[in-house]
Amino acid sequence: MKAALTLTLCILIGFQLNSQEFTNQVKTFISVDTTLVAITNVTVIDGTGNSIRYNQTVIINEDKIQDIGDSTSITVPQNALKIDGTNKTVIPGLVMLHEHLFYTKFFENWFSVGQMTFSFPRLYLAGGVTTMRTAGSIQPQSDLNVKKWIIAGKMTGPKMDVTSPFIEREGAPIAELGFIEDTDEVGEIVNFWADRGVTSFKLYNNITREDMKLCITEAHKRGMKVTGHLCSVTYEEASNLGIDNLEHGFMAASDFMKDKERDLCDPFEARNSLTNEPVDSPQISALIDLLIKNGTTITSTPNVFEPYTNRELIPGGGESAVTPEVLKDVKNIYDRMIDKDSLNLARFNKNFTWLKRFYDKGGKLAAGTDPTGAGRTVAGYANQHTIELFVEGGFGLTDAIKICTLNGATYLEQQDSIGTIESGKIADLILIDGDLETNIKNIRKMEIIFKDGIGFDSKKLFESVKGKVGLN
Numbered sequence: 001m002k003a004a005l006t007l008t009l010c011i012l013i014g015f016q017l018n019s020q021e022f023t024n025q026v027k028t029f030i031s032v033d034t035t036l037v038a039i040t041n042v043t044v045i046d047g048t049g050n051s052i053r054y055n056q057t058v059i060i061n062e063d064k065i066q067d068i069g070d071s072t073s074i075t076v077p078q079n080a081l082k083i084d085g086t087n088k089t090v091i092p093g094l095v096m097l098h099e100h101l102f103y104t105k106f107f108e109n110w111f112s113v114g115q116m117t118f119s120f121p122r123l124y125l126a127g128g129v130t131t132m133r134t135a136g137s138i139q140p141q142s143d144l145n146v147k148k149w150i151i152a153g154k155m156t157g158p159k160m161d162v163t164s165p166f167i168e169r170e171g172a173p174i175a176e177l178g179f180i181e182d183t184d185e186v187g188e189i190v191n192f193w194a195d196r197g198v199t200s201f202k203l204y205n206n207i208t209r210e211d212m213k214l215c216i217t218e219a220h221k222r223g224m225k226v227t228g229h230l231c232s233v234t235y236e237e238a239s240n241l242g243i244d245n246l247e248h249g250f251m252a253a254s255d256f257m258k259d260k261e262r263d264l265c266d267p268f269e270a271r272n273s274l275t276n277e278p279v280d281s282p283q284i285s286a287l288i289d290l291l292i293k294n295g296t297t298i299t300s301t302p303n304v305f306e307p308y309t310n311r312e313l314i315p316g317g318g319e320s321a322v323t324p325e326v327l328k329d330v331k332n333i334y335d336r337m338i339d340k341d342s343l344n345l346a347r348f349n350k351n352f353t354w355l356k357r358f359y360d361k362g363g364k365l366a367a368g369t370d371p372t373g374a375g376r377t378v379a380g381y382a383n384q385h386t387i388e389l390f391v392e393g394g395f396g397l398t399d400a401i402k403i404c405t406l407n408g409a410t411y412l413e414q415q416d417s418i419g420t421i422e423s424g425k426i427a428d429l430i431l432i433d434g435d436l437e438t439n440i441k442n443i444r445k446m447e448i449i450f451k452d453g454i455g456f457d458s459k460k461l462f463e464s465v466k467g468k469v470g471l472n
Contacts, residue, residue, distance in 0.1 A: 016079075018062060018454055022153040029122075029156050029464070031448055032083075032455025035062050038076045039431060042085025044068065047092040047405040047420035049398050052437065058090055060427040063453035067423055083448075089436055091401050092421050093130025093158075093428030093451060094383055095408030097227075097299045098247055098368020101146060102138045102176075103469060105326055105375040113176045115139050118472040119465040120371070120379040121146055121157025123321065126461035127380030130428040130451045131409070131418060133161040135227055135247060135299070135368060136202035138176045140165055144197045156461065158451065161200060161412055163227070164193045167215060168204035183210045190218040203228035208263040209237060216242050225411075227299070230254065231265035236287060239296040245411065246291075248370070249300040249351045250274070255287055274347050279354075288358045297364040297411050300355055300403075302389040303382040304370040307345040308337035316381030316388075317444060318469075321462070326470035330375040352393035359399070366407045378469055380462065384443045391440045427453040 016035035027033075037060040044056040046068075057074045059066040067074060076082065103116045115138065124132055137143045140162060147160040167189055170179040180186060190201060201219050203212055203226060212226075212233055219226045220242070227245035230238055234255040235246055246252070254265050256273040277284060291298065306315050313319055313334050319327060359365045367390070369382035383404075390400035409419025417426050429450045434442030446458040 020063075020153060020452065020454060026153055026156050029456050029461050030454060031457040031460075032081065032450070034081045036060070036077050036080040037083065037453075037455070038080040039083045039085045039090060040076065041071050042431075043089045043435065044421060045089060045091045045398055045401050045436065046422065047402055049402040049406075052398065056085075056090075058085075058421065058429070060450065060453050063427055065421060065423055065425050065427050065429075068421060083431070085431065087433075087435065088447075089432045089434065089442070090421065091128075091430050091432065091436075092405040092419055093430060093449065094128045094404050095131045095366075095406075095412065095414075095419055096124075096129050096368045096383055096386075096404065097133045097245070097366045097408050097411060098135040098301050098370045099124065099129070099132040099379065100134055100136065100138075100371055101143050102371075103375070103378070104372040105329060105470065113138055113174065114470065115142055116371075116379070116469060116472065117142055117146055119321070119468040121150065121155060122461045122465050123378065123380030123469070124158050124383065125156060125380075125449055125451065125456055126446070126458045127383040128430045128446050128449055128458070129158045129380070129383050130449065131159045131161070131412070131414070133200065133368075133408075133412065134163045135370070136163055136166045136204070136229070137198075138165070140193060140196075140198055147197075156456070162198050164189065164198045164201045166202055166204040167207060167211065169206040169208070169211070171206035177204070180211070183208065183214055186211050186214045187218045190215060190222075194219075194222050194224060200224055201226045203230065203233075203243075205229065205231040205265065205267065207232060209233055209241065212238060212243065213241050231267050231270055232263050234260070235296075236290060239291050239294045242294075243296060245297045245299060247299050247301065247368075248305070249298060249302070250284075250354045251305055251347065251351050253287070256283060271347070274350070275343055277350075279350050284354055288354070288361060288363065291358065292361055292363045295364065297366055298355070298358060299366045299368050300351075300390075301368050301370040302348070302352070302393070303377045303385055304373045305344065305348050305351070306376065306389070307348050308334060308341040309339060309345050314376055314378055314381065316378070316383075316385030318378035318381030320466050321378050321381065321469045322375070323467055323470040326375055333374050334376070349393075356394050359395070359403075364407065364411070365403055366411050367404045375470075384446070387443050388440050397436055397440070
């Protein structure tokens with residue numbers, strides 16, 4: 001009723017409605033759907049990494065940013081819907097590179113993987129994600145359908161780059177993974193899924209260098225990119241083979257193992273080698289230089305590695321999003337682990353030190369959340385929290401925003417249309433109630449998520465899926 005009344009008022013007072021077609025279910029979450037919008041007197045962090053600008057006006061015309069400038073000098077069209085941005089902040093829509101439409105929960109000695117086709121698209125958009133890549137799919141056909149329905153206005157969610165199923169040889173007993181037995185299957189997988197609409201590929205822990213080489217060759221033939229969560233192949237080997245992207249910062253690197261066998265990896269030994277590697281070792285310096293020289297992008301996913309050291313149960317504040325049963329299981333693990341996690345804390349901090357060094361030297365750094373592990377990483381909440389973690393990890397605010405916006409867009413080769421707040425670009429931006437400079441936790445006070453110039457109500461989206469994560 002309220003949405004219908006808003007639309008009626010817009011017509012009566014002269015605002016033109018946006019021409020995008022949406023189902024009634026999607027319309028429930030739309031708070032701004034007019035052709036011309038002016039956000040006035042607002043603080044702007046534009047995603048370029050440049051200085052914060054104050055007292056700005058941003059004008060949106062249909063799906064584009066028409067103009068941006070000082071509020072004292074910019075001309076606001078008379079028929080624009082005006083939104084007062086006083087004491088508010090605008091940042092670009094988040095472009096996140098390690099997301100999933102599934103959620104894993106840890107029960108004793110095994111993982112349960114469930115598709116969150118209903119809840120996660122809404123949560124991602126609620127948390128400011130306007131574009132995302134699924135870094136590995138469990139049900140790629142489901143992900144492709146969700147992508148199609150969002151474009152058609154039938155579902156609520158971000159724009160999606162859908163990645164292939166995990167390309168993996170048999171290792172960890174995860175029933176939802178498909179395992180290859182020989183390298184020839186890799187080329188078949190690439191071409192099968194490329195023909196069906198996936199736009200990138202994901203290699204996993206136990207592949208061989210030959211598997212990787214063929215995947216990269218076949219994907220690049222089709223103008224598509226390859227990422228990897230690796231163990232059996234080192235970062236150095238993968239980068240020299242031409243992989244485009246490496247996942248999880250340096251937390252998945254097996255380069256520091258002593259006497260490592262080629263194409264094989266013990267993940268526990270790899271983790272121990274990270275613990276033992278000196279933070280200023282010549283080996284990490286050489287690896288950082290090699291990755292920069294080869295132009296290999298690193299995606300950091302700090303949420304999924306967040307230690308159990310007096311931190312939030314669901315980092316980002318997402319306890320209400322999960323089912324009571326899931327919350328109970330997550331809390332049981334949390335209570336057993338709290339303050340018994342010093343080694344993980346050391347690795348967590350060391351990884352941020354290395355990432356900062358990589359970034360400051362010119363490395364290509366992007367971000368994601370990876371809603372896996374022991375159930376503490378929940379879509380939307382984790383995306384907002386990622387920015388908090390980058391600031392905690394020593395990155396400046398404008399750099400943290402850039403990593404989560406422009407850098408992701410650049411990797412997806414969409415930097416000319418999304419990723420920053422600039423005239424002529426697509427109107428993907430977030431209106432936040434508060435000042436991020438004085439309190440980075442204000443990132444959780446998102447009000448309106450503009451995607452293609454349409455404003456979605458963040459709070460309403462979050463509330464619509466409370467208690468659903470773990471079910472659907």
